[in-house]
Amino acid sequence: TQSTWGTHFHLLVLFIAIMIDSFSIFTKGGLVLWSKTFCKIKGSPVDSLIKKVLLEERTGENQVTFDPYILKWKLANELELIFVVVYQSILQLLYIDELLDAVKNSFCSSYGSEIKQNQVEGFNFDSTFEEIYRQCEENAKEKKRPRQMKSFLDTKKGQEVLQMTKDEKRDKQVKQKKQQEQSESERSENEQQSQSESENSEVDKNSIDEAREQLRKRMSRTGSGRKAAPKVEKVTPPSTKEARQPRVWDGPSETFKKKDSLLFDRSKSKDGDDEAALNDMRSKFLPTANETYQEEDDDSGLDEEESPRSESQANRASDNGSRRTGGGLFSKLTSQIKNFTGNKVLTEEDLEPVLKQFRTGLMAKNVATDISQKLVDSVMTSLVGKKTASFTSVAATVKATLEESLERILTPKRSIDILAEALAAKKQGHPYVIVFVGVNGVGKSTNMAKVCYYLKQKGGLSAMIAACDTFRAGAVEQVKQHARCLEVPLFERGYGQDPAAIAKEAVKFARENEINVVLVDTAGRMQDNEPLMRALSKLVNVNNPDLVLFVGEALVGNDAVDQLTKFNQSLADLSTENEPRLIDGILLTKFDTVDDKVGAALSMVYTTGQPIVFVGTGQKYTNLRKLNVKTVIRALLA
Numbered sequence: 001t002q003s004t005w006g007t008h009f010h011l012l013v014l015f016i017a018i019m020i021d022s023f024s025i026f027t028k029g030g031l032v033l034w035s036k037t038f039c040k041i042k043g044s045p046v047d048s049l050i051k052k053v054l055l056e057e058r059t060g061e062n063q064v065t066f067d068p069y070i071l072k073w074k075l076a077n078e079l080e081l082i083f084v085v086v087y088q089s090i091l092q093l094l095y096i097d098e099l100l101d102a103v104k105n106s107f108c109s110s111y112g113s114e115i116k117q118n119q120v121e122g123f124n125f126d127s128t129f130e131e132i133y134r135q136c137e138e139n140a141k142e143k144k145r146p147r148q149m150k151s152f153l154d155t156k157k158g159q160e161v162l163q164m165t166k167d168e169k170r171d172k173q174v175k176q177k178k179q180q181e182q183s184e185s186e187r188s189e190n191e192q193q194s195q196s197e198s199e200n201s202e203v204d205k206n207s208i209d210e211a212r213e214q215l216r217k218r219m220s221r222t223g224s225g226r227k228a229a230p231k232v233e234k235v236t237p238p239s240t241k242e243a244r245q246p247r248v249w250d251g252p253s254e255t256f257k258k259k260d261s262l263l264f265d266r267s268k269s270k271d272g273d274d275e276a277a278l279n280d281m282r283s284k285f286l287p288t289a290n291e292t293y294q295e296e297d298d299d300s301g302l303d304e305e306e307s308p309r310s311e312s313q314a315n316r317a318s319d320n321g322s323r324r325t326g327g328g329l330f331s332k333l334t335s336q337i338k339n340f341t342g343n344k345v346l347t348e349e350d351l352e353p354v355l356k357q358f359r360t361g362l363m364a365k366n367v368a369t370d371i372s373q374k375l376v377d378s379v380m381t382s383l384v385g386k387k388t389a390s391f392t393s394v395a396a397t398v399k400a401t402l403e404e405s406l407e408r409i410l411t412p413k414r415s416i417d418i419l420a421e422a423l424a425a426k427k428q429g430h431p432y433v434i435v436f437v438g439v440n441g442v443g444k445s446t447n448m449a450k451v452c453y454y455l456k457q458k459g460g461l462s463a464m465i466a467a468c469d470t471f472r473a474g475a476v477e478q479v480k481q482h483a484r485c486l487e488v489p490l491f492e493r494g495y496g497q498d499p500a501a502i503a504k505e506a507v508k509f510a511r512e513n514e515i516n517v518v519l520v521d522t523a524g525r526m527q528d529n530e531p532l533m534r535a536l537s538k539l540v541n542v543n544n545p546d547l548v549l550f551v552g553e554a555l556v557g558n559d560a561v562d563q564l565t566k567f568n569q570s571l572a573d574l575s576t577e578n579e580p581r582l583i584d585g586i587l588l589t590k591f592d593t594v595d596d597k598v599g600a601a602l603s604m605v606y607t608t609g610q611p612i613v614f615v616g617t618g619q620k621y622t623n624l625r626k627l628n629v630k631t632v633i634r635a636l637l638a
Contacts, residue, residue: 018133020087020096021069022046025107025125028054028080033115034107034123045069045086054082055413056609057405060377065089074100076108077386078345079115083107095140102132281485285449287622345387346397351380354398365636366554367599368561371606379405403633409602410629412611416585418451419459421546422517426461431510433518433543435503436587437536438551439563440524443589443616445475447551448519449482451587451614453621456486461516466506467492468499468539471523471532479521486621489515499523500539507543520545527566537574540581549613550583552604554591560603568608583608588627591615596635601627 024035024046045066053064063072073084083104087093111123151158344350355376362372379401388397418434425432434451436444448465455461465483467490469475476492483490491506503520510518522539525532540548550567552560564583572580586604594600601612612627 019091019093020085020099020133022086023103023129024084024086025103026082026084027120028082031120033081033111033120034125036126036129041086042068045071046084049073049084051413052609055408056606057375057378057408059381060374062381072096072100074104075381075385076104077382077384079108079112081108081115093140094143095136098139099133099136102136103129106132277481278484281481285446285482285485285619285621287620345385346383348380348384351383351398355380358402362599362602362636364597365599366556366594366597366603367636368558368603368607370558371561371603375405375409375602375606399637402637406602406633406636407629409606410612410627410632412605413609414584414611416547416611416613418547418613419455422455422461423459425546426516431507431515431518432547433503433507433520433545434547434549435520435522435540435543435545436549436551437522437567437583438524439526442524442551442553444524444551445469445478445482445521446619447587447589447614447616447624448521449486450616450621450624452482452486452488452517452519454624455517456488462488462514463517463519464489464491464506464510464515466503466518466520468502468506468520469523470495470497470499470502471525475521475523499535500542503539503543527563527570530570533567533570534574537571540571541575541577544581548581548584549587550585550604550608551587551589552600554588554594554598554600554615556600560600561607564604564607583610585610585613587614587616588612589616592617592623596638598632598635601632602636 018038021039021041022035022037024032026032026035030050043066048066049064049071053059059073059075062074063070065071068089069086070089071084071086073082075082081104083100085096085100087096106128107123107125110125110128114120358379359372359376362375363369367375379398382405383398383401386397422432436448438444452463452465455463463486465479465486465488467476467479469479470493473495476494480490480492491502491509493502493505499522506520507518509515520539520543522536523532525536527533548571550564552563556563568582571582575581586608588601588604591598601615605612614624615627617623617625
């Protein structure tokens, strides 16, 4: 019919005119209030935005690219709404920010009261959106439209040139006048000087003649017959310094023979020495009868306000606590705004001072600089425009948001239970392969031995260590000592071999001999060492391990981001697969040495989006525990 054709024609014109692919409005709980799709979309870019950005507290930035789309968003914190637009990444649309702001203002003003009353159905927003879009597009075209050229004198530069011309003319006149006056004064001075010079010339001539006559008389009195003084020859005394003699070393005079060098050979120790070294290793790493695995810290003291309290009670408790303890980081951060009470709409001016100090506090706790800034920007974005609850201070609101953000970042989106996965692999009849990677000197070999001991003790699994560090001298011997101490087999092929081939042979050996777990030790390498990074990428791609663990120090700050980013980038760039294997988890060493400076954990998790599987807290094999997220949050906000 004619009406149906008219509707189809209107939709066709709309699709051609609108350059975006989709626009969605949904709550932070995930309920879609309104959505419009203008062309078919590949994949689920909005779902990726939720999983990889919104749930990981990365809302400080308002744009992300999921090829071939760009997604931009705005938050309406007062209504807990999110506005998302999706468009092709090849398009340069200058009006997207204006569109988001206009749609956000229009939708919130039209349906804000209904949303507050939990009436979230029947939003007829199509015609309003089309009108807003056309207006934004017209504004963008107006900005692009070339303007009529002005005359040169009408421009700012022309006015400046005109003024400069006037100034130069006036300055020239003043300069000429000054020059005329100066020339007249110089003429009068020259005349006076010439008169004085003529008067003094006669006096100077007489004084010169008298000086010459006196010099002539002195020369005649001295005469020319004086004899020269005789020269005295210097006699050099004979040297008493002896000639330099070669050094004679103490010791026997006979030649050092080859058989004597065997006394210093430590490559093959005697049985007694070997047993003593093994006992020393066992006493150093194996736990005693009273030492067991450390449990997670008790986090019962984290939530200070279990039951609702009035504002005055909270302030009194905060004041008493600050007098007793001197105040922690958070009490200092919120001291500037603690007097505000509930039902206040938060603005950037309210939050900027406290979040600036919070950023400084995070960096003092060893959080990388850019990670601190991104976290602060994300918290700012999620709080601006939000109204505090009744009888709730701004301080309490900010603290709750910070704790939620940190917990959301540190809580893994993928739960890694090494013991459960290894037991599952055992039931399926194949070995569970773990590859340990990291930079030099972070403790990969020792913590690999801890994981091996953990799997043996907790799961009763058989394990084997593959010595794939064929680069560093002494690496195979070090792993061999751990293998003897743990009483597990060691698979090694010496030095200078291909690590990927050794790992492949080790996995094959473990499958043939029904060994449950293979732990692959790799060479420590800096993130900028391309040959070693290429060898690591080959090892991971050839063997496709079940888990790739990055071993990092809890002592690092800004370098943690650089290390993880470049390790992941190298694994991706040097891989031959369409979906390359990246780092799956993190093992954080030396965690017992940092006190409350636990920022490296936050930096590493934020950079990779992967969880911290274990933290090392000592040298013993039992000094290995899982990360308690609330303990880290408490340390960061202490």
